[in-house]
Amino acid sequence: MLRNWIDRSLALLLAVVGLACWGCHAPQPEFHLNEIEIIEQQAAVSEEITPEQRDQIATVLYAMFGTPDAPDNPWEREGAHVSLLAEQGFNVDLLRMAAGPVGSDEQGNTTGLYRLHCSHCHGITGDGRGPTAAFLNPYPRDYRQGVFKAKSTELAAKPTHADLKRTLVEGFPGTAMPSFKLLKDIELEALVEYVKYLTVRGETEIELIFLTSDEGEVPTDPAVLVDEILKPRVEAWKIAEEKVVHPVTPQSFASEAEKLASIERGRTLFYADTGGNCASCHGNLALGDGQLNLYDMWNEPIANPELEAAFLAVGALPPRYLKPRNLRQGVYRFGRRPIDIYRRIYVGIAGAQMPAATLKTSDEGPGVSEQDIWDIVNYVQSLPYEPLSLPPELERAGLRERL
Amino acid sequence: MKSITSIFLCLSLLLLVGCEHRGGSAADVDATEARQLYLTLLSGEAGADAGSGAAQQRSGWATIRGTVRLDGDPPPPKQLTVNRDTEVCAPGGAAVYSQDVVVGSADALANLVVYARDLSNDNVHPDAQGDASEVIFDQRECIFLSHVQVMQKTQKLKILNSDPVGHNTNIAASKAGTFNQNISPGGSAIYQPVASESQPAGVSCSIHPWMRAYVLPLDNAYGAASEQDGTFEIANLPAGIEIELQFWHEVTGNVPELVINGKSEKLNRGRYKLTLQPDEQLVLDLALPAATLR
Numbered sequence: 001m002l003r004n005w006i007d008r009s010l011a012l013l014l015a016v017v018g019l020a021c022w023g024c025h026a027p028q029p030e031f032h033l034n035e036i037e038i039i040e041q042q043a044a045v046s047e048e049i050t051p052e053q054r055d056q057i058a059t060v061l062y063a064m065f066g067t068p069d070a071p072d073n074p075w076e077r078e079g080a081h082v083s084l085l086a087e088q089g090f091n092v093d094l095l096r097m098a099a100g101p102v103g104s105d106e107q108g109n110t111t112g113l114y115r116l117h118c119s120h121c122h123g124i125t126g127d128g129r130g131p132t133a134a135f136l137n138p139y140p141r142d143y144r145q146g147v148f149k150a151k152s153t154e155l156a157a158k159p160t161h162a163d164l165k166r167t168l169v170e171g172f173p174g175t176a177m178p179s180f181k182l183l184k185d186i187e188l189e190a191l192v193e194y195v196k197y198l199t200v201r202g203e204t205e206i207e208l209i210f211l212t213s214d215e216g217e218v219p220t221d222p223a224v225l226v227d228e229i230l231k232p233r234v235e236a237w238k239i240a241e242e243k244v245v246h247p248v249t250p251q252s253f254a255s256e257a258e259k260l261a262s263i264e265r266g267r268t269l270f271y272a273d274t275g276g277n278c279a280s281c282h283g284n285l286a287l288g289d290g291q292l293n294l295y296d297m298w299n300e301p302i303a304n305p306e307l308e309a310a311f312l313a314v315g316a317l318p319p320r321y322l323k324p325r326n327l328r329q330g331v332y333r334f335g336r337r338p339i340d341i342y343r344r345i346y347v348g349i350a351g352a353q354m355p356a357a358t359l360k361t362s363d364e365g366p367g368v369s370e371q372d373i374w375d376i377v378n379y380v381q382s383l384p385y386e387p388l389s390l391p392p393e394l395e396r397a398g399l400r401e402r403l
Numbered sequence: 404m405k406s407i408t409s410i411f412l413c414l415s416l417l418l419l420v421g422c423e424h425r426g427g428s429a430a431d432v433d434a435t436e437a438r439q440l441y442l443t444l445l446s447g448e449a450g451a452d453a454g455s456g457a458a459q460q461r462s463g464w465a466t467i468r469g470t471v472r473l474d475g476d477p478p479p480p481k482q483l484t485v486n487r488d489t490e491v492c493a494p495g496g497a498a499v500y501s502q503d504v505v506v507g508s509a510d511a512l513a514n515l516v517v518y519a520r521d522l523s524n525d526n527v528h529p530d531a532q533g534d535a536s537e538v539i540f541d542q543r544e545c546i547f548l549s550h551v552q553v554m555q556k557t558q559k560l561k562i563l564n565s566d567p568v569g570h571n572t573n574i575a576a577s578k579a580g581t582f583n584q585n586i587s588p589g590g591s592a593i594y595q596p597v598a599s600e601s602q603p604a605g606v607s608c609s610i611h612p613w614m615r616a617y618v619l620p621l622d623n624a625y626g627a628a629s630e631q632d633g634t635f636e637i638a639n640l641p642a643g644i645e646i647e648l649q650f651w652h653e654v655t656g657n658v659p660e661l662v663i664n665g666k667s668e669k670l671n672r673g674r675y676k677l678t679l680q681p682d683e684q685l686v687l688d689l690a691l692p693a694a695t696l697r
Contacts, residue, residue, distance in 0.1 A: 030429035044656055045672050051426025055433075062432045063441040075438050084444050147581075156580040156597075214601065214672070222443045274587050277569035280487075280610045294609055297575070348583045353609040355571035355585040358592045366564075366590030 029068045029115070029124040033058060034144060035314035036301065037206050041213035043307055049212055056218040057208050060225065065201040068115075068124050071095045071194075084226075088234045091193050097186070098194035113187055114194045117180065126198030128298070129315060136176045139317055142298050143195060144202025146233065147351040150334035155347050155356060157243035158236050164192045166335075174331040196237055203233045245343050249370035251377070259378060266379025269372055276345065276357060276368060276376050281324040286383055288326035296322040297351040322352060330384030341377045461526050462643030463681025468636045471629040473512040474662060475693025477504050483613040485545070488568045492545035492611060499613070502550045503653050504696055511633030512691055514551040515658070516603060516619060516651040518626030519640060520674070528639035531624035537561045537593075540618070542570055542608075547616035551603060551628040551653070556620040560594040562586060569610065576604035579620045583609075596620035602651055617653060642679040649674055650689075654696045662690035 038049055049057075064084060066073045072083040072092045086092050102112035110116065115124075121140040123130040128142035141148070150167050151159035159167075168188050171179035180188065207229050212218045219225060253259045269275030270286070283290035295303055302311045303319040312318065325333075334340060334349075348356035360367035368376075383389060481501040485493040493499050505513040524532075534555045541548045541563040554560060556579065562572050564586040572592065574582040579596035586592050603617035619626060627635040640646060650658035650673045657673025664687060668675065679685055 032429075033427040046657075046659065047672070054427030055431045058427045058429065059432050059437050060440065062429070062434075063437040063444060067429065073438075073441055075441055084441065087445065155583060210601075220440060226444055273567070273569045277571075277585055277587070277610070280569065291609060291612075294612060348585075350581065353571075353573070353583075355573065355583040355609065358584050358586050358590055366587035368587075 029119075031061065031065075031068060031125045031201075032127075034125075034127070034202070034205050034209060036311055036316055037144075037209045038213075039307060039310050039314065040301060041209050045213050047213060047216070049209070053212050053218050056220070057205070057212060060208060060218065060220065061201065061205055064204065064225065064230065065197070069100045071099045071197060085197070088230060089238065090197060090234075091189075094186075094190040094193040095197055097190040110187065113183075113190055117183075118191065118195075121176065126195070126202055129317060132176075134317055137320070138175055139298070139320070140176070142202075143199040144206060145297065145351075146199050146203040146236070147297060149349050149351055151240075151350070152245060152343055153240050153243040153347070154245060155350050158240040160240045160244060161192060163240075164195060165189075168192065170335070172333040173336075174329075174333050200230070200233050200237075204229055207233075245346055247339070247342060247346070247370055247373075249374065251338050251342070251374045262375045262378045263382045265372070266375035266377070266382075269368065269376050270379055274366060275372065278376070281353065282327055283324070285388065286327040288324040291324055291353070292321060294322055294353050295319060296353070324353075327380055327383045328386070328389040338374070338377050338381065341380055342373055345373050345376055459644040461641045464528055464639045465642040465679035465681060465683040465685065466636065466638045467517075467640060467648075467679070467685045467687055469517070469629070469634065469687035469689055471512045471515045471633045471635070471689045471691065472510045473504075473506050473693055473696075474510070474690040477506045477693060478696050480504075485611075485613060487611055488545065491566055491568050494544065499546075501613075502546070502615070505550070505631070507631045507633065509633075511629075511631065513629055513631050513633065514653065515629045515635075515689070515691065516551060516553060516617075516626065516649075517629075517635060517637065518553065518619065518621055518649050518651075519623075519637070520647045520649050522623065522625065522641065522646065526641040526644060527623045527625070528641070531639045532557070532622070534558050534624065539563065540572075540594075540616075541565055542572070542614070545570075545608075545611045545614055547606060547614060550616050552616065552618045553603075553626040553628050554596075554618065554620055555624055556596040556599045556622060558620075560596075560618065562592045562594060564588055564590050570608050570614075571610055573607045573609060574604060574618060575607070576600055576618070576620070579604065594618075602649075602656075603653070640679055642681040642683060645676055645678050647674050647676050652691065652696075658691065658695065660692055660695055662692070664688050 033054060038054075042048055063073070065071060072085045072090075072095065083092050085095065097109070097111055098114045100112045100115070102110070102116045104110050120130045120132050121136065122128055122143070123133070123140075126143035128140040130140065133140050146158065148159045148163075150172065151157075151163040153160060153163070165188055167177070168180045168183075168191060171177045180191075208218065219229075253262060270278045271284070273280075279286070279290060281291040282288055299319040299322065302308060302316045308319070332341065334344065344354065345357050348354045357373060358367045360369050481503065483499045483501055485499050489496075502514075507513060532555065535557050537559045538552065538554045538561065540552055540560050543565040545566065552560070562584075564570050567588045569585060569587055571583060571585040574594060576582070576596065578598045579600045580598070582594045584592045599620050599622045603619040606616040606618055608614040625637050625640055627637050629635045650661055650670060652658055658670055659673070660667065660669050661675070662668070663675065
């Protein structure tokens, strides 16, 4: 009888220890393939990307971009550590600060910054699908297409270094993106570098998937991988500084009367077809209800009725409509300085529906002048204070009496 | 004892069954293979290479002329939802239909795009590249007047707005450069592609979302969209070397099947290889099976 009990207890102990060993190994975070892009490309050419090709793509990406723990591969050539990413202009010291598990180095600086601050929303792969993403509105940014909304540059250009840093420092009011103002400058620099790295990696992956499905095989020729795919994508970040939009006409008014006149002109331009034509999307009351059934470039592919189920099955977030901004709230996600709003109107918003204004080529011709844009900026900034935006007088009076 | 053993066995079986090889996960990466590749990527190690196989010699130039027909009944026309600026976009309350399938007289199919892929510069005729002229792209009654516009990347697309309402023309071209500009009535804007696209890019309007067109900037002049009468022409193509034509239609994407000069061809990714003779005027009589449009 006792022997039986000992046997059973031993077996149970073995089972528990076995399960504990199996369960206690925390798996290392890994990059995963862009399944959404794979499904899209497979549908476009009606051909599958085979498991072998998927392995090859993963191998190429591993060779070029390493892992979440080791972004630049430490393989040595002729005894010297040479890094592909360093050759392309990345600061690998900053990348190493941002990559890897959270910890601290010998000097006491925090390492694993991306995993500490960003990956729960933006995901390990920078796909905007971290564990919290499904609960956020708007969804966190997917870096992999290389398109960013908050920037000071032309529509098709990348953000500048300063733009990315500003995003980290200011955050986006009205969204879940917080301000990281309290981080050290070196930490902010490391995170900006790592976001660029994830973006270049994501864009390279999309091109690899496209070429694989378009040509039937994964490119492995260095001339193609480095010169045709990687270099232009890195180069786009470097030339972003040249693409910054600087108004030629400064915003200026010498008196309150001039400012009010500007706001009046802006009001006319806001609602006129021939001016900014803003009300057509932002609504006749600027409440953001003019156009409700359009998508941004991240949600639009998911909303394809034929493929939506397939996308959701690989973890895509349910597509959401892109609402034009309600301008009466006074919440400006990408900056509330006049120059920020000027740039939204002058450039439009990349990846979204907001168009650029077309400048007049002559005084009488169609379009808007730079001064017109400043007038619209002043009107937009005055919108939250218009009587229509404030609580009704009667309601306020009633409340006071009841109290 | 027996029950615990069997539980163990079940668990291990479940583990084995659950692990199918999908490919592409980090665990599948061969580190040796990756290292080999990595070393070749550093400072362009491997082949400053021979190119794709034996170099063929171009022996002259030739022209392709063609007509496209739709073989069978076109799908029923799709009515568009015109819910904005209706006095301009649906004058007199008339129904507005999609232009995705445009069939003219004698079953002529418009807007089938034909273009030559992957030709290196030495095989491109001097007259078939570097055109810097303007191509007019207009919109009226909330319809893009050129439903499919093929152009050279060196040309400028002059986008006009001939309506009394504002339009924003949104070109979703990831390689040639995204573009989205609000164009006042009577106004215009210029779109300068910075590169070619591998297939036609969509053009839309956020204010009038039912509007749709396509633009295809190419590296050279070897591309055309069939006209209302189904005809197209591509001149000065290189002869004596194998060229690959890409066929594209907005409904099918890459055309899967085409009857070319009476012979039914199943096209891989919409592509068709042929070699032209010098000074040849090849006539391509194309018929698209109507079933591909459903």
